Amino acid sequence: MAFDQEAVLRRFAQAAEDAHAELTELDQRSGDGDFGDNLRGGLRDAVLRFEKSAGDGGVSAFGALGEVFLDEVGGTSGPLLGLLFTEIAHALDGAGTDPVAAFGEGAKAGLAAIQRVGEARVGDRTLVDALAPAVEAVPQGFAAAARAAREGADRTADLRARMGRASYVGERVKGEPDPGAVGIALFFRTVAEAADQR
Amino acid sequence: MSLPFHPADGDPVPPALRGFARAHADLVELHEKPAHLVARHRNPARRVGLVSGGGSGHEPLHAGFLGRGMLDAVAPGKVFASPHNKQVLEASRKAAGPAGVIHVVKNYTGDRINFGIAAERLRLEGIVVRRVLVDDDLATESDETATGRRGTGATVVVEKLLGAAADTGLGLDELADLGAEFAAASRSLAVASRAQTSMHTGRPSFELEAGELEYGVGIHGERAQKTIDRPGTEELVDRMLDELVAGLPEGPDEVLAVVNGMGGTTLLELYGLHDLVAAGLERRGLTLAGELVGTFVPALDMAGFSLTLTRLQPEWKAWWTAPAVTPAFPRTIEEVA
Numbered sequence: 109m110a111f112d113q114e115a116v117l118r119r120f121a122q123a124a125e126d127a128h129a130e131l132t133e134l135d136q137r138s139g140d141g142d143f144g145d146n147l148r149g150g151l152r153d154a155v156l157r158f159e160k161s162a163g164d165g166g167v168s169a170f171g172a173l174g175e176v177f178l179d180e181v182g183g184t185s186g187p188l189l190g191l192l193f194t195e196i197a198h199a200l201d202g203a204g205t206d207p208v209a210a211f212g213e214g215a216k217a218g219l220a221a222i223q224r225v226g227e228a229r230v231g232d233r234t235l236v237d238a239l240a241p242a243v244e245a246v247p248q249g250f251a252a253a254a255r256a257a258r259e260g261a262d263r264t265a266d267l268r269a270r271m272g273r274a275s276y277v278g279e280r281v282k283g284e285p286d287p288g289a290v291g292i293a294l295f296f297r298t299v300a301e302a303a304d305q306r
Numbered sequence: 307m308s309l310p311f312h313p314a315d316g317d318p319v320p321p322a323l324r325g326f327a328r329a330h331a332d333l334v335e336l337h338e339k340p341a342h343l344v345a346r347h348r349n350p351a352r353r354v355g356l357v358s359g360g361g362s363g364h365e366p367l368h369a370g371f372l373g374r375g376m377l378d379a380v381a382p383g384k385v386f387a388s389p390h391n392k393q394v395l396e397a398s399r400k401a402a403g404p405a406g407v408i409h410v411v412k413n414y415t416g417d418r419i420n421f422g423i424a425a426e427r428l429r430l431e432g433i434v435v436r437r438v439l440v441d442d443d444l445a446t447e448s449d450e451t452a453t454g455r456r457g458t459g460a461t462v463v464v465e466k467l468l469g470a471a472a473d474t475g476l477g478l479d480e481l482a483d484l485g486a487e488f489a490a491a492s493r494s495l496a497v498a499s500r501a502q503t504s505m506h507t508g509r510p511s512f513e514l515e516a517g518e519l520e521y522g523v524g525i526h527g528e529r530a531q532k533t534i535d536r537p538g539t540e541e542l543v544d545r546m547l548d549e550l551v552a553g554l555p556e557g558p559d560e561v562l563a564v565v566n567g568m569g570g571t572t573l574l575e576l577y578g579l580h581d582l583v584a585a586g587l588e589r590r591g592l593t594l595a596g597e598l599v600g601t602f603v604p605a606l607d608m609a610g611f612s613l614t615l616t617r618l619q620p621e622w623k624a625w626w627t628a629p630a631v632t633p634a635f636p637r638t639i640e641e642v643a
Contacts, residue, residue: 178427179392184416187391187423198430225422270452 111207112302113169113200117158119298121151127294134287138269142183143287150181150189170197185235185288188226192218192239211299212246219243233267235288242296254293254300261289309508310607318505319362319384326369330633334372340390342397344379345372347631349473354481355379355401356472358410358465359394360417361386363502363606364525367461368410370602370634376469377410377632378403385505385606386526388416394424398433406434406478408485410465412457413441436478438485440464442492442614444553445522445530458525459566459614460492462602466635470625491617493553495546498523498568498610499536505606525568525605525612543582543613550615551590557617561587562596562626564614569604571611576600579611587615596626600636 124131124147132144151173158172167175174197177190192215199214200207219239228234230241242257264286312318320341327336327343334343342359358368359381368380379401381393398407407428411421418439425435442460446453468485476484498520501510511527514520519542522530537545554561565580567573580599587594595618603612618626 178423184419187420191423191426194427194430221426225419225426227418 111200111211114158115302115305116299117151117155117169117173119302120295121155123294123298124148124151124291127290131287131290134284134290137284139287140183143185143291146181146183146186147189147291150177150186153180168197168201170194170200173197184226185291188222188235188288189291191221191225194218195221208246208250212243215239215243215246228270231267233264233269233286233289235286235292237261237264237267237286238289238292238296242292250296250300250303254296257293257296261285261293264289308503310503310505312505317384319382322362322365323369323382326365326633333631333633334369337396337400340381340393340396342379342381342389342393342400343369343372344397344400345374345377345632347374348378349374351475352378352472353403353405353475354472354478355398355403355407356410356465356469357381357394357398357401357407358461359383359389359397359421360412360414361388361526364603366601366634367603368465371462371465371469371630371632373630373632373635375473375628375630375632376465376635388414388420391420391423391427394421395427398424398428398435399431402428402433406436408468408472408478408481409435409437410461410468410485411437411439412461413439413454414456415453417457434478436482438464438468438482438489440489440492442489442494443524444493444495444549445524447553456524458496459494459564459603459612460489460616462566462598462635463492463562463564463614463616464488466630467622467625469630470628473628487619488616488622490555491557491619492614493550494564494612494614495550496523496525496566496568496610496612497521497542497546498530498605498608500570500609502527502569502606502608520610523568523605523608523610525603527605527608539579540582543579543586546613547583547586547590547615550613551592554615554617558619559591560593560595560618560620560623562598562616562618563587563594564597564602564612564616565599566603566612566614567601568608568610568612569601570607570609571601573600576611579613583613595623598636602634 128144135143154173154176161167174194195218196214199210238257238260241260242253245252245256355378361383363385379397381389381397383389440457441455443456501512519536520530
C-alpha cells in the first residue's frame with residue numbers, strides 16, 4: 109500500500125479547521141487556550157510551505173509539517189508535534205516497499221523524542237496518552253491506530269495533569285480530555301481516512 | 307514609580323543585544339533571526355562546543371561569558387522567558403565541535419523543553435548533544451515536586467569550570483559527566499530587600515515592607531517561600547552559610563564562593579558581604595579556594611544578593627584560574643597567546 113503524504117496533510121488541515129472551536133474550548137479549561145489556533149495556524153502554514161516548495165521538488169508534506177511546527181508554532185505542544193512529524197518524514201524518506209512500516213517506525217521514534225524532551229509518561233494527561241497506544245497499534249493497521257488514539261485521548265478525561273500548564277489547575281480539568289491528546293487522535297484519524305480513500 | 311530606560315517600542319532585548327555585540331565586537335558576533343551570539347575565538351584544543359542560554363534580564367549571563375575559555379554560543383530569550391528551540395538550534399550548529407555540543411541549561415521547564423527540542427533536531431542532523439543541568443537553588447529543595455531545584459548563581463561556576471575543562475580537549479561524555487559533578491557540588495541561596503522593577507508598571511514586582519526580607523527568592527522575582535524580619539547583615543550571612551554548608555553534598559573542605567548581586571546591589575555592599583563570607587567559611591573549617599564577587603546572575607534590578615558555594619575537587623582548581631577572555635568574567639590571570 110502506498111502512503112499519500114499530501115492527502116494526509118490536506119485532510120489534517122481540514123480537520124483542524126473543523127475542530128478549531130472544540131480544541132480552543134478544551135484548552136481554555138486546562139491551558140492557555142491557544143491550542144486550537146496553534147494547530148490550525150500551523151497546518152495552514154504547512155500547506156502553504158508544501159505548495160510553495162512542491163514545484164521545485166523540495167520538501168515532502170510531512171517535512172513541511174515538521175519544519176513549520178518546530179520553527180513557527182507557539183506553545184509547548186506545537187514544537188513537540190513538530191518532532192513527531194519530522195521523525196515520520198525522515199522514516200518515510202528512507203522507506204522501501206513498506207511505507208506503513210516506515211510510518212510506524214517514524215511515529216515510534218517521534219514518541220520517543222517527545223518523551224525524552226517532555227518527560228511525560230502515559231497517565232500524565234498529555235498528548236503521550238493518545239500517541240503511545242496509537243504507535244503500538246500501527247502494525248495492526250491505520251484504522252486500529254486511529255481507534256487506539258481516540259480511546260487514549262478519551263481516557264485523559266479521567267486523568268489529573270502532572271506536567272504542563274494543566275498541572276496548575278489540578279482536579280478542575282477532570283471530565284474533559286486533554287486538547288493535545290485530542291489533536292493526536294485527529295491526526296491518526298486523518299491518516300486512516302486518507303489510507304481508506306485509496 | 308519609575309520606568310527603566312528601555313527604548314520605547316516594546317521588547318528591550320534586541321537593542322540591548324545589538325549594543326552588546328557592538329561594545330564587544332572583538333569577542334562576539336550577533337546573529338538575528340533567530341537571535342543568537344557566537345564567540346569569535348576558541349581554543350583549538352577544544353573538541354566540544356559549549357552552548358547556553360535562557361531568559362534575558364540576568365545580564366551579563368549568558369552572553370557575557372562568551373569567549374575563549376568559556377562559552378562558544380548562546381541563545382538569549384525575551385526577558386525571563388526561555389529562548390525558542392530554533393535559537394538554540396542555530397547557536398548549537400555554529401558552536402558544534404568535532405565531538406559534539408554540550409547544552410548548559412538552568413533548571414526551568416521552558417528551558418528544558420526548548421533545549422530538548424533543539425537537541426532532538428541536532429541529533430537528526432548527526433550532531434551529538436549532551437546536557438548539563440544546573441540546579442543549585444537550595445530554596446527550591448523539595449521532595450514534593452518533580453521539578454527539582456532551580457538553576458541560579460552556580461551557572462557561572464559551571465560555565466567557567468566546564469569551559470576550561472573543554473579546552474583540555476576532553477570528549478563529550480567526559481565533559482557532560484564533569485559538568486554534572488560541578489552542578490552537584492554547588493548550592494546557592496538568594497535574598498532580596500526589594501523586588502525588581504516591573505518593565506510595564508515601573509513598580510516593584512512584589513511588595514515588601516521596610517524591615518522585611520524575602521529569603522530564598524528566585525531570579526525572576528518568584529517570591530520566596532518565606533518573608534522574614536530582616537536580621538543584621540552579619541547574622542543574615544551566618545544563617546545563609548549555615549544552610550548552604552548543611553545543604554552541600556559531602557566533599558572536599560576547599561570551596562569556591564560566589565557573592566552575586568541581584569542587580570540593585572552596590573559593589574560596596576557585595577565586597578563587604580564577601581568579607582563576612584570569607585570569615586564565616588574559615589570559622590566553619592572550610593578553605594576559600596576560589597572566589598567571585600560582583601553582579602553576574604541578577605534579576606533585573608532586584609536589591610539583594612545570592613551566595614553560591616561549590617566544593618572544589620583538587621583537579622578543578624586549575625580550571626577555575628585558567629584564563630578566560632570574555633566580556634564579563636573578571637578573572638583573566640594571564641595573557642592568552
